[in-house]
Amino acid sequence: MDRDLRPIFWNDEEKKLILVDQRKLPNKLEYFECKTYTDVCYAIKDMVVRGAPAIGVSAAYGLALAELNGNNIENAYMELKETRPTAVNLFWALDKAMNAKINGKSILDEAKLIHDEDVELCKKIGKIGETLIKDGDTILTHCNAGALATSAYGTALSIIRFAHYSGKKINVISDETRPRLQGAKLTCFELNYEKIPVKAICDNTAGYLMSKGMIDKIIVGADRILSDYHVFNKIGTYSLAILAKYHNVPFYVAAPYSTFDFKSKLVDIVVEERDDVEVTYIDGVRVVSEGVSAYNFAFDCTPPELITGIITEKEIIYPNLGK
Numbered sequence: 001m002d003r004d005l006r007p008i009f010w011n012d013e014e015k016k017l018i019l020v021d022q023r024k025l026p027n028k029l030e031y032f033e034c035k036t037y038t039d040v041c042y043a044i045k046d047m048v049v050r051g052a053p054a055i056g057v058s059a060a061y062g063l064a065l066a067e068l069n070g071n072n073i074e075n076a077y078m079e080l081k082e083t084r085p086t087a088v089n090l091f092w093a094l095d096k097a098m099n100a101k102i103n104g105k106s107i108l109d110e111a112k113l114i115h116d117e118d119v120e121l122c123k124k125i126g127k128i129g130e131t132l133i134k135d136g137d138t139i140l141t142h143c144n145a146g147a148l149a150t151s152a153y154g155t156a157l158s159i160i161r162f163a164h165y166s167g168k169k170i171n172v173i174s175d176e177t178r179p180r181l182q183g184a185k186l187t188c189f190e191l192n193y194e195k196i197p198v199k200a201i202c203d204n205t206a207g208y209l210m211s212k213g214m215i216d217k218i219i220v221g222a223d224r225i226l227s228d229y230h231v232f233n234k235i236g237t238y239s240l241a242i243l244a245k246y247h248n249v250p251f252y253v254a255a256p257y258s259t260f261d262f263k264s265k266l267v268d269i270v271v272e273e274r275d276d277v278e279v280t281y282i283d284g285v286r287v288v289s290e291g292v293s294a295y296n297f298a299f300d301c302t303p304p305e306l307i308t309g310i311i312t313e314k315e316i317i318y319p320n321l322g323k
């Protein structure tokens with residue numbers, strides 16, 4: 001298997017960004033080309049590309065496209081910033097790209113650097129986190145914090161990959177992750193692609209498996225981590241963390257430092273609310289009675305007291321041990 005499944009490519013000859021179209025997986029592997037920054041805005045909003053680090057890398061290339069096409073950089077920066085509100089990597093990468101411009105450097109070079117560095121960070125997270133995994137562990141994960149959500153390897157799934165590469169026999173349980181089904185569609189695709197044993201479950205099955213002692217560890221990604229270690233991640237993460245606490249299952253979060261937001265307070269964070277058709281329809285068929293709407297919060301917040309450890313590219317932080 002190609003250990004380097006990647007969702008983002010820059011084509012230097014044609015000056016375009018090529019994204020794996022994640023809306024089509026696992027049934028079709030298609031690519032989506034971005035020649036303008038507005039193409040990138042669309043790709044992020046419509047979730048052609050998704051996952052906190054991957055959104056950040058794509059946005060940096062979006063700003064580079066604005067520069068290459070002679071667009072107003074300030075406007076492009078603002079429009080790219082408004083594509084999705086919760087994952088902080090978007091703002092982190094755009095600010096880095098903008099600072100490069102202010103310092104007279106090329107935005108494209110900065111975007112390439114952010115892209116390459118993200119691969120290395122993910123590898124490091126995998127290698128550090130892998131030390132926590134025991135031979136025979138069954139690990140539950142939520143959403144997709146894999147190669148598809150980053151530049152390669154992933155965060156939570158990088159740990160799973162490196163445990164597998166080191167010869168540990170592990171099994172993965174993937175929450176389907178309603179409503180967009182990133183767990184069923186993307187995590188299962190990625191792990192199956194590498195022949196890492198994975199089983200899908202409905203989100204509401206996790207508690208039962210924990211009660212039966214069938215889960216040894218939970219590892220999820222993050223969209224934003226505050227300085228007091230509150231973790232924003234895909235909706236359903238908080239419920240999992242509560243279940244894990246009740247059943248004494250270690251609950252880990254894996255994320256690079258580009259996902260940390262040391263400035264904002266809990267009350268400042270905007271949790272994305274997406275169109276309720278993502279909930280009221282399944283595969284184009286309405287499943288909720290006409291006239292009934294739905295809540296569709298894309299993320300929730302897990303407090304530090306529910307988190308065993310946060311695995312970064314530098315170290316494992318134990319929020320409840322004072323580090």
Ligand SMILES: CSC[C@@H](O)[C@@H](O)C(=O)COP(=O)(O)O
Nearest residue numbers: 050051052145149155221222234
């Ligand atoms: C390494 S990605 C971590 C998170 O971004 C991931 O868990 C997640 O919540 C993705 O949400 P999505 O709405 O698919 O962008």
